[in-house]
Each structure stands twice: as C-alpha cells, then as structure tokens.
Amino acid sequence: MARRSGRRPGNQDTRQDILDAARSVFSDKGFDQASIRAIATEAKVDPALVHHYFGTKDKLFLASLNMPLNPAELVPKALDGPREEAGERLVRLVISVWDSPAGVAAVALMRSAMSNEWLARLMREFVVTQVLRRAIHEMGMQGEDAALRSALVATQIAGLAVIRYVFKVEPVASADPETLVRAIGPNVQRYLTGDL
Amino acid sequence: MARRSGRRPGNQDTRQDILDAARSVFSDKGFDQASIRAIATEAKVDPALVHHYFGTKDKLFLASLNMPLNPAELVPKALDGPREEAGERLVRLVISVWDSPAGVAAVALMRSAMSNEWLARLMREFVVTQVLRRAIHEMGMQGEDAALRSALVATQIAGLAVIRYVFKVEPVASADPETLVRAIGPNVQRYLTGDL
Numbered sequence A, B: 001m002a003r004r005s006g007r008r009p010g011n012q013d014t015r016q017d018i019l020d021a022a023r024s025v026f027s028d029k030g031f032d033q034a035s036i037r038a039i040a041t042e043a044k045v046d047p048a049l050v051h052h053y054f055g056t057k058d059k060l061f062l063a064s065l066n067m068p069l070n071p072a073e074l075v076p077k078a079l080d081g082p083r084e085e086a087g088e089r090l091v092r093l094v095i096s097v098w099d100s101p102a103g104v105a106a107v108a109l110m111r112s113a114m115s116n117e118w119l120a121r122l123m124r125e126f127v128v129t130q131v132l133r134r135a136i137h138e139m140g141m142q143g144e145d146a147a148l149r150s151a152l153v154a155t156q157i158a159g160l161a162v163i164r165y166v167f168k169v170e171p172v173a174s175a176d177p178e179t180l181v182r183a184i185g186p187n188v189q190r191y192l193t194g195d196l
Helices: A010-035 A034-044 A047-054 A059-062 A071-079 A085-097 A102-114 A117-138 A143-166 A177-193 B007-031 B036-043 B047-054 B057-064 B071-079 B083-099 B102-112 B117-137 B143-166 B177-193
Strands: none
Touching: A010 A034, A010 A047, A010 A059, A010 A117, A010 B117, A034 A047, A034 A059, A047 A059, A059 A117, A071 A085, A071 A117, A085 A102, A085 A143, A085 A177, A102 A117, A102 A143, A102 B102, A117 A143, A143 A177, A143 B102, A143 B143, A177 B143, A177 B177, B007 B036, B007 B047, B007 B057, B007 B117, B036 B047, B036 B057, B047 B057, B057 B071, B057 B117, B071 B083, B071 B117, B083 B102, B083 B177, B102 B117, B102 B143, B117 B143, B143 B177
C-alpha cells in the first residue's frame, strides 16, 4: 500500500489501516459478530489503539461507512421527552438530518444497501436492532413488542427517505419539514405507543 | 440485430422490436411524455400494431419492465369497497403481490430504481401519479389533497417493501400477512381518509 505524505504520516496511515480493516471485518461478520479485537488483529495494531482513535464499535462502524452523524446518539435523544409527541420528534429528527449536508451520505448509503447484501445486513443490525429497538426499549416497551414496533417504525422512516430523497415524489419531496411532521408524526406515534 | 428462429419469427421479432423501442422511449421521455406513436416510429411499425400487441400505454409500459401484474388495475379494486377498511385492503393487496412469484420482479425493479434516475422517474410517474393518485381521487379526494395523500401512502408502502423484502428486518420480514394488515392498515387508512 502506498504511504501518503503529510504532517503525521504514521498516525494517518494507522487510522486508515484500521478503517480498512473495519470495513473488511464488518463486511465478513456483520455488525454484531465483529469485534474491536478482530479488527485490531486485521489491522495489525493493538486494540487499545483502535479505541484511542475511534472510541466505541458504533463510532468505528459509522466512520468506516463515512457517516458523519451517529444515530445511536440522536435517536434516543429524539425519543426522550413527552411520550405522546415522540413520533413527531423522531420524524423531525430524521428530516433535519436527511435535509442537511450529511443527508447526501445517508442517501448514498441507503441506495448502496439496496443492492448490497452485507450493507443491508449492517443497516438492519445497526439501525434497527442497535438503535431503534434499544430506544424503544427505553420507552418501556419489552421484548417482542419492542422488536415489532421498531421494525414498523423502520418501515415508515425508510419509506419517507425513499419517497422524499430517492424517488422525489411531490408534494412530499419539497414539503416543508413541519408539514411532514404533522402528517407522518402521528403514524410513527401509533407504531411507538399505540394499540397494534 | 440477430433474428431469432421460431415458429412465428416475424411476429416475435416485431413484438421484441416494440418492447425495445418502448424501453428506449420511456427512458428518454418518461412515462407521461412517451406516446404510442413515438414508440411505433422508433420501432418502425404502425401504431395500430403496437395497440394490437400490447393494448394500452400502461400495459406496454409494464411489459417493457417485465412486470407481470398491473397496479393500475389492482389498486383501484383494492380501494373500492367499505371506505373505512381501504387501508387494510391496500396493505393486504401489496403483501399478496410482493409475497407471490411476481414479487421477485417487483423487488428487482425497486432495487434498480434506487440507483437509476430514469427508472425512479418512471416509478414516480406511473405508480404514484397514474395509479395511486387516480385511485385516491376516485375515493373523493381532490387536487392537492389527493396528491399529498397518495405520496404519503407511497411512503408507507415503499417502506414496507424495503423493510420486509430488501432489508428483511424481523419480525416484519417473516410476519404473517394479516399481522401486518392489522398493524399497518390503520396507518395507511389515516393517510387515505384521516385528518392530516
């Protein structure tokens, strides 16, 4: 591998080696089975160095996918607060992220996941199991119920993303965020806390 | 172009020429602007022959995409009937089609549309504008309201398809259809007839 020049070439190369190793290990094993230790071994560095550069497995995963934002931090924050408005807050969060410059990377990632089996598996394990299901569990939903609710929330959020950002169907594509929050929020709310 | 052998080589070739021309014209002009006349010109045949082989522009479009079922016929049928259960009927229809052998082609088509601009435009114009919006108009919704409602229904239906068939998120991926009809039907119903 060609070494790049720079002020701290050693550090930059190590960081890049870890990211390459992370992509390879996540791709082979999926999010759940991949370990910091296995990624460190693949990158031929000490696991402590992986933690030093990237912190948690979540953060390393997002960095390896070039994701500038961490849904594992944002989603629980959105769901925290008055319970009966959690659906609206979640829709507002999703739109604010996807409308932002970071949204371009998110759309590209979702497009890729549609035709890439390992990326689809990672999205499934990370976004749905790690992020949504945990956050819904925090709201007091248990076990199978939390699993069903999080997958149902995922149908509405994924569909909003596909229709607004990929297929660009009007008037959803150019609607102002609060119009969509009012229209879609109550549906997400039903999946979160309603009678199914 | 190589001529294929067969019992009715002339007819088969003409049919194939029309399909090739249709793909090319739909791709260039989109669904709305493409005409049977332009497709006939491209295929160097009489427009009457296009009608003879394929019937309407809808049907030619679906044949050119290898779609075995016509949503323009199925969706209005599903929405017809007791108004307060239209959402459940639409979800039941979508799942029955996508769970069937024809669903494989539909999933492949949606995957392709995610990374293909002209296919995304065709899906948008055909499925949302031609099919959903007209059917919702038939239910008595007018103009901009029908447009918003059909795009919102599209978010839920597209999201269900992505989560159940592409990302395969459990328990939605292997839930029995009636569980999903009960869980998702009322949300679609709100988009169809509810207070937004």
